[in-house]
Amino acid sequence: MPIPPARIVVEDLHKTYRIATRAATSPRPWPFARRAWRTIEALRGVSFVIEPGTITGLIGPNGAGKSTAIKILSGILRPSAGHVSVGGLVPWADRIRHVGRIGVVFGQRSQLWWDLPVEGGFALLRDIYRVPPDRYRARRDRLVDTLGLRDILDQPVRQLSLGQRMRAELAAALLHAPPLLILDEPTIGLDAPSKLAVRAFVQELNRTEGTTVLLTTHDMHDIEALAGRVIVIGHGRVLADSPFETLRATTLSGRRLTAEFDGPAPPLLLPDGVTPLSQGGQVLELGFDPARIAAADLIRALASAADMHGVVLSDVSITRPSIEEVISRFYERHGAAG
Template structure:
């Protein structure tokens, strides 16, 4: 059976929690009392402070639409509301207000049908059974999702080959390395061929080769099968490698929703130029829009705004300065610098 494409529509979504507030110190505020009579002429008065609660607004008026067959990054500092949003989209939580439809279904109201159409991987939690071999966990998920035997055999074989799971199928999950477990978790989430894959920190704690393997798999899954992917992570290299679009959450609100290159251009558009000279750095009169960062040992570092001073003009200026120019490199700000600056600008830094 072909499942409908995973179009995500979120409108004015809000979620608040009531939590117990810290108790008042003794003697502070109003105190209530009552008496317990133990015998004639004797009573015991006990102070009583009513339990205080406060409201935490995890999400406030969040709206966005994600088209099918795309990869979207969901980022934000700790406590921004990302996990709450993921749990609502997964059908685990019910919002306080607002509307969500994924593939035409309301996640929390149509939960049984909805979970059959999504795959979810939480980087710090396992959906496989800890003491069972990996293949035993796959078989249980096959029965839970009612995957037809022929379709399961084809799907399992493809995932085992693509994710290089042949050597660990008979191992208990508790004996796997973190990288092996994450590859197995990805396969487990995709055995029923869901049109939507939700990934919450899928590369947390992985070494560099394992991260590259997971990123390559997600990219190929989206390109070859058209799977819609929603990715939340603190690893900005995951976002840069996979997501064309970035939704930034902070203080429970959407702070930005754009292609990452647009976010970079509007947040931190400067470039850094490093010029190496054979010998000392010659005296150079720098135009407006160029800042000298360091100067010494034959190396000159400059920060410049390409909108005001084109890189080619700056290179010509250095070449004509009279020194022996040996090498030049120009780099853009790292994605970490861009996101950190954005958080600072919006008061959302961790």
Template sequence: MPSFPARIVVEDLRKSYRVATRPPGSRAGLAAWLPSRRPWRTIAALRGVTFTIEPGTITGLIGPNGAGKSTVIKILSGILRPESGRVTVGGLVPWAQRLRHVGRIGVVFGQRSQLWWDLPVDDGFALLRDIYRVPPPLYRTRRTRLVETLRLADFLDQPVRQLSLGQRMRAELAAALLHAPPLLILDEPTIGLDAPSKLAIRAFIRDLNRQDGTTILLTTHDMHDIEALAERVIVIGDGRVLADSPFETLRATTLSGRRLIASFDGPPPTLALPEGVTRLPATGQTLALDFDPARIAAPDLIGLLTQAGGSAAPSPLADVTITRPSIEDVISRFYEHHAPGP
């Protein structure tokens, strides 16, 4: 099928929902059944979201529950129409030119299936071939490659409802890619999967981007997916873009500290801590320190440990480990700093 530059442009995107509410109490509950007396409130899901995604990149779209991620994904997929703002995907407006648009993208929703529940996987592939009007030579090539890469051969003849979650997600990925879309949108693709299945899907997504140049937009609550795959992270909160940068930049500006764990062949030395270093509780022959690398370099801190002494001769330094904050810690701290006000 013809390719296109899968460039995504989002400008000042806004979307609100009107939802019914029910005050407490039986009388108020009965009154809420009358449309003329039913109370409503408006929820602003998106408040001027703006970003651009270039072709051939992997971008992570993250945020807490209710931040607006799913609304963005549904608008980009052509499922929802925004109230205002400009959106183009490969030059098309998703909701206005939906038939052309959906034929040029692949979408995987981790909690929904595009395959037919009671049909064998291979029959579902054949139906999608006809829906997308995939030419037979391209279909045969794509199907063969996807079956081999995602290891689908053992369950192609099984109904989708009989598959394990990991098998179903691999089949869903193949189904979304049979028509060779230049853009793949993934919403929680590894939700509920065990570690080997997650690693396999991450490796497949990475290879798809490198070999085919497929543009990938990934939204997930599994921050290890983001760290392993995304070149860039867009953080959405309260319907706004809170950050848009490579993850390492986000880490450096949010939680740049390091942790040093030192083991000694005896009691740890007494140590006058310089500025930017905090001693943590530790036991036995271990010393744990948090430090700011912008204020003291790791080699200088290790040098202090090897030279420090106490009332007796210093114990030899046996081992040193330096770790960075986990991605979960970084994102949690970022959310704390950008929590919406009352």
């Protein structure tokens, strides 16, 4: 039975929570004593469409409504208003059918059984998801090979390193070949090689199987490496929805140029679109807007200024602002910071 591709349509999603203002853990004199309530609007009209076979990053500062959106999309939570369809199903209304077609990985939480060997956990998941035995074997062997799990299959999960565990979690979420994979902070706490391995695997999966991937993360390098498109959520609204490069260009388009001389840096009449950032001894740092001045023209101006003062421009590097800078600038601009 072919599973329809996972086109996600989210329309005007609202979610209001009612929470007890007094901490639920503080002792109360009476078990059912009245509590004071406060409402929180976690989502106030979120809409987007995700096409099958794409990788989309869902980002936003803590408390912006990301995890509420993820919970609704995965069928755990029912929204207060709005409409969602994932591959034609309404997640919360048709929970069992819906969750059978998605795979979810929480970076902070394990779905494997602590005391069971990895293999035993996989077998239990096969039964939970009703994967036919022959299809399961083929699928498991492929995942074990691509994720390099062969050596840890008979180890109890509690003995795995975090990196090994995360690879096992990915395999566990994909045993039933879901057309949609939801990753919630999949690289949190991982070392650099493990992060790279997770990213490479997700990319490969998307390319070869056409799996739709929805990803939330605080590691912007995940976004840069994987997501063609980012949806930024803040204060329960969609603040931006565009390819990452567009977000970068509209937020922080500037470049940073660092010039080094073999003597004291020469004074320079700054061309249009260039701002001095710092100057110290033989090093000069400038910011410039490539839309107003081409890098070649700026370097030429630097070189001739050096010539005039009898020094040599010995080294030049041009960098783009880091992705963290772009995002925090974006959050600041929308007053959405953490």
